[in-house]
Every structure is written in C-alpha cells, then in structure tokens.
Amino acid sequence: MDKTYFIETYGCQMNVYDSEFIADLLSMKGYSRAASPEDASVVLINTCSVRARAERKAITRVQQLVALKRSGRPAYIGVIGCMAQRLGSDLEKAGCRVDLILGPDTYLDLPQIIDGLENRDGPFVDIGQDPACLYSLKPRVHDSVTAFVTIMRGCNNFCSFCIVPYVRGRERSKPLGEVVAEVEHMVGLGVKEVTLLGQNVSSYCGDGTDFASLLRRVSDIEGLRRIRFTTSHPRDLTPEVIEAMRELAKVCEHLHLPLQSGSDRILKIMNRGYTYGQYRDTVELARSRVPGLALTTDLMVGFPSEDDADHEATLQAVKDIAFESAFTFKYSARPGTRASELEDDVPDAEKTRRLQEILGIENRMIDACKQSLAGQEVEILVEGASKREEGYLTGRTRKNWLAKLPAKGVRKGEVVVARVTGVSRWMITCDKVLLKGGGLI
Numbered sequence: 001m002d003k004t005y006f007i008e009t010y011g012c013q014m015n016v017y018d019s020e021f022i023a024d025l026l027s028m029k030g031y032s033r034a035a036s037p038e039d040a041s042v043v044l045i046n047t048c049s050v051r052a053r054a055e056r057k058a059i060t061r062v063q064q065l066v067a068l069k070r071s072g073r074p075a076y077i078g079v080i081g082c083m084a085q086r087l088g089s090d091l092e093k094a095g096c097r098v099d100l101i102l103g104p105d106t107y108l109d110l111p112q113i114i115d116g117l118e119n120r121d122g123p124f125v126d127i128g129q130d131p132a133c134l135y136s137l138k139p140r141v142h143d144s145v146t147a148f149v150t151i152m153r154g155c156n157n158f159c160s161f162c163i164v165p166y167v168r169g170r171e172r173s174k175p176l177g178e179v180v181a182e183v184e185h186m187v188g189l190g191v192k193e194v195t196l197l198g199q200n201v202s203s204y205c206g207d208g209t210d211f212a213s214l215l216r217r218v219s220d221i222e223g224l225r226r227i228r229f230t231t232s233h234p235r236d237l238t239p240e241v242i243e244a245m246r247e248l249a250k251v252c253e254h255l256h257l258p259l260q261s262g263s264d265r266i267l268k269i270m271n272r273g274y275t276y277g278q279y280r281d282t283v284e285l286a287r288s289r290v291p292g293l294a295l296t297t298d299l300m301v302g303f304p305s306e307d308d309a310d311h312e313a314t315l316q317a318v319k320d321i322a323f324e325s326a327f328t329f330k331y332s333a334r335p336g337t338r339a340s341e342l343e344d345d346v347p348d349a350e351k352t353r354r355l356q357e358i359l360g361i362e363n364r365m366i367d368a369c370k371q372s373l374a375g376q377e378v379e380i381l382v383e384g385a386s387k388r389e390e391g392y393l394t395g396r397t398r399k400n401w402l403a404k405l406p407a408k409g410v411r412k413g414e415v416v417v418a419r420v421t422g423v424s425r426w427m428i429t430c431d432k433v434l435l436k437g438g439g440l441i
C-alpha cells in the first residue's frame with residue numbers, strides 16, 4: 001500500500017487542530033497528503049457530535065466514501081473524533097462499514113494502527129478516554145500565517161444540552177511551557193497570528209497559571225503579531241482576562257462569548273451558570289475596558305419548553321447587546337445529555353421561525369456595523385491570495401472581519417493598514433493600503 005492520506009474535517013476548531021496533529025504524525029511516518037479521497041490509501045473523517053445535523057452530514061459522507069472504496073480506492077476508511085467516540089461500533093448499524101473507529105484521545109498510535117489493518121477482519125475500534133491526553137503540534141512546515149494552538153481539552157461544565165464533556169472527557173490544561181514552546185515553534189515557521197483554543201479557555205490552569213497570565217506570557221513571544229482565543233464561558237471570564245485584552249497590543253479586540261438564550265429560566269435549565277443580567281454586566285465591563293471590542297456569540301432556539309416569552313427575551317438580548325455576529329442554531333437532542341431526557345416539545349417549524357427571526361435582526365445589525373466602517377482605516381493581517389478574485393489578497397482585521405485588498409506591493413504575512421472602500425455582509429474591501437507594519441484599529 002502506498003503511504004498517502006486524506007483527512008476531511010467537520011466541526012469546531014479543536015477538530016481542525018487535531019486533524020493537523022494527525023497530518024503531522026503521519027508525515028513523520030513517511031505519509032504524504034493526497035489531493036482527494038480517490039488519490040489516498042487512507043481516508044480519515046474527523047467528525048462532530050454537537051448537533052444531530054452534523055452527525056447526519058458526516059454519516060452521509062462516510063457512506064459515499066464506503067461506496068467509493070468498493071472501486072478499490074481508498075484502501076482504508078477511518079471515522080475519528082466526537083461522533084466516533086459517541087457511536088463506536090454502532091457506526092456499522094448506521095451503514096458505515098469502515099476500517100477504523102477512533103475517539104479523540106487515541107490518535108498518538110494512529111500510524112501503527114494503520115499498519116495493523118491489513119490482516120484484520122472487522123474494524124479496529126478504540127474509543128477509550130485518556131484523562132491526561134493533550135496533543136502538541138510541532139510540524140516541520142506550515143503554509144499559513146495563522147495557526148490554532150490547543151491549550152486545553154475537555155470540559156467540566158455539563159451544560160445540559162451539550163455532548164462535549166461525554167465525548168471529550170474532563171477538562172485538562174496543557175502546561176504553560178508546552179503552550180509557549182508550541183507557539184514559538186509555529187512563529188519559527190512563519191506564523192504571525194495564533195488562536196488559543198479550548199472548550200472554555202477562561203478556566204485554563206496549566207501549572208497553576210491562569211488564562212490572563214498565559215496571555216501575557218504568549219504576548220512576550222517575539223515575532224508573533226496577533227493573539228486570538230476561543231471559546232470563553234461567560235461565567236468564567238475574569239476581569240483579569242479583560243485587563244490583559246486591554247493592555248496587550250497583540251491580543252485582538254474580539255471576544256466570542258456564547259449567550260445561548262436571553263431567558264433566565266432557559267439558562268437555568270441549560271445549566272449555564274449565569275443569568276442574562278450577569279452576562280450583560282460582563283459585556284458592559286469588557287466593552288468599557290476594551291475600546292472597539294467586537295462581540296460575537298452563540299444562540300440556541302427551541303430548547304425544550306422554550307415558549308414565546310423566552311424567545312422574546314432572546315430577541316431583546318440580541319437587540320440590546322448588538323452583537324457583531326452570532327452563530328444561531330436549532331436545538332437538537334443529544335443522546336446521553338440531561339436535556340435529552342426533557343421533551344423536545346418545540347415543533348421544528350417553530351424552531352425554524354424563531355431562528356429566522358433572530359437571523360433577520362442579526363443580519364440587519366451586521367449590515368449596519370459594516371456600513372459604519374466605510375472610509376475607516378483598519379489593520380489587516382494578509383493571509384494569502386484571494387480564491388475568488390485575481391489580483392487581490394485576503395486577510396482579517398483585528399475584529400476578525402474578512403477583508404480583501406489589492407495584491408500590488410503587499411505580501412502574505414504582512415500587517416497593513418488600509419482604508420475601507422466597500423462593504424458587504426461578509427467581506428470588506430480596502431482599495432487603498434496606507435501603511436505597512438500595522439498598528440491601528
């Protein structure tokens with residue numbers, strides 16, 4: 001068998017990081033990345049279990065690949081990640097007759113496991129959980145100027161709707177020294193911006209160091225231009241982290257703070273650990289201390305027993321807080337969670353109606369926010385050539401808005417200041433580069 005692999009990744013940035021870790025591991029064992037599943041001897045599907053829809057999508061994709069395998073290529077198909085952890089051998093009942101099923105804590109031995117597949121009758125399954133499992137990424141090459149660095153894994157919060165603590169285990173933090181070494185390594189490969197990842201970075205505690213101190217330490221790394229982080233649990237976001245955001249020039253003015261619902265009654269059943277009033281106080285503190293802060297959130301509609309008054313409370317919260325953007329989802333029961341024992345009593349059509357109502361308000365707010373940018377100067381980290389428009393590069397502003405700018409005289413990896421000349425809902429256009437080196441907004 002030739003040593004080629006292809007990884008398809010679904011779900012959150014944690015999965016993206018894990019897929020990069022696996023790619024690194026396989027390349028150290030002589031594998032090379034294939035351009036498509038048809039060109040690979042090993043195909044891995046890294047799955048998400050957070051919503052029923054994400055699982056259905058992954059299962060459909062695995063079924064397609066199983067059909068492809070009958071033509072002789074790829075030789076092996078593996079399902080890995082959170083859905084693999086949740087379903088294990090039951091994946092076969094879902095029509096996924098694959099060769100490999102691995103949970104998120106079992107990737108270290110992947111090359112040896114693949115070597116042993118040849119003589120197996122039936123899939124290799126390992127969904128054991130390792131409470132100490134923490135991966136560190138140290139690739140030899142990295143072709144992007146941005147990188148994810150996982151600083152912790154798992155979660156202790158047990159929000160009643162969420163499968164993560166069950167499939168990713170309890171919270172554990174990567175030691176401070178390892179995080180710093182990993183960021184330094186990535187900077188050595190040309191990375192200018194890191195996003196520190198965890199299910200709840202606000203409760204980071206590596207070697208007794210809290211998240212605010214970690215931000216300060218990472219900010220000292222020479223050559224690194226920007227730091228982002230996600231996700232922060234509203235209950236655990238401390239004034240110290242907000243102060244670090246205010247003081248450290250490298251930390252971008254963007255905070256992703258999932259609200260989920262504006263109704264205290266629903267927040268309580270969700271086991272979120274805060275009221276809407278407490279959430280709003282945290283937002284007010286953050287906005288007062290970090291000028292120009294961009295705030296984004298996650299919202300869930302149709303949680304069990306959510307009535308019109310609860311939904312109204314969420315709509316009001318969206319209007320009051322005026323998020324820069326929101327990821328809004330319909331509730332779907334995840335087997336094994338506490339919420340799955342409650343009756344899923346909001347009809348799907350009503351969930352859709354509530355979702356559309358929130359999206360309508362959100363889109364108007366995004367548009368207004370973007371319109372207000374016209375003529376302003378923004379700092380952009382240039383990430384590479386535009387895939388859609390020749391002669392243009394794309395990058396992101398400090399607030400994480402996608403931007404495009406003319407390629408002339410500007411290179412990937414540069415931080416520039418440019419004037420906004422056009423806006424659409426998802427992209428800003430900057431036709432005039434004013435300054436290289438960055439330093440503004």
Ligand code: SF4
Binds near residue numbers: 155157159163200
């Ligand atoms: S904080 Fe809540 S929603 Fe987030 S991963 Fe943990 S349990 Fe899930």
